[in-house]
């Protein structure tokens with residue numbers, strides 16, 4: 001892979017599994033040093049070892065993004081280990097599934113604390129540091145929020161998750177507008193369904209299999225389909241892209 005991100009430092013939240021794990025590896029392959037954040041640090045340590053074995057540089061940092069006070073210090077730790085952050089991937093997310101009539105206020109709050117407030121604070125704390133280090137002024141600051149097609153539609157049994165992802169879509173555009181003149185590009189990716197821990201149990205059920213048959217192409221997407229969009233939004237091209245959410249969904253919401 002071309003080293004388009006050589007010398008850059010990237011943070012990926014939710015790097016302990018699924019898409020975040022993939023994003024961290026892809027950013028590393030493109031030359032970035034990566035700070036891996038999540039709660040399951042054993043998995044992060046294994047990924048650090050994998051990235052280092054492939055010749056990359058990575059550090060594992062424990063972070064619960066629903067702990068508002070912990071996000072800034074985690075980013076400071078990343079900068080102390082790797083240098084100024086120029087790419088922040090707000091990927092950590094939870095399923096927030098459950099029917100509205102049964103959902104407890106705690107599940108609602110947890111979903112929004114991770115999927116919405118975690119993204120907001122992750123972006124804001126990264127932006128502050130990108131400004132302080134001069135990365136923003138150089139037009140190299142990139143914030144990438146992982147939303148979902150759920151931000152644009154209603155998915156079965158996922159009303160609150162969909163609401164949280166609609167909020168991520170809105171936040172991405174709002175922050176892009178606020179920080180446009182600061183040199184910070186804020187963009188997002190809205191993936192369709194890719195099998196990961198967040199949905200594997202559901203797709204193993206009859207209902208899940210039926211949902212897949214209802215997609216226009218009757219399939220889930222491959223793990224690597226987001227790689228190129230991620231690299232574009234992380235790299236020099238995104239100097240002139242901000243407030244954009246790229247939908248990659250194999251036509252699943254058509």
Ligand SMILES: NC(=O)c1ccc[n+]([C@@H]2O[C@H](COP(=O)([O-])OP(=O)(O)OC[C@H]3O[C@@H](n4cnc5c(N)ncnc54)[C@H](OP(=O)(O)O)[C@@H]3O)[C@@H](O)[C@H]2O)c1
Nearest residue numbers: 014016017018019039040064065092093148193194196198
């Ligand atoms: N897979 C899909 O089809 C799909 C489609 C559209 C959007 N997305 C979005 O993609 C993102 C990644 O999901 P995934 O599919 O890769 O699911 P996943 O395999 O379940 O990964 C979720 C990640 O988020 C982390 N996380 C959850 N709560 C956290 C918290 N409080 N603090 C820090 N990290 C936390 C988890 O790490 P720990 O548990 O170790 O903390 C894990 O690394 C999510 O935002 C999801 O909504 C996924």
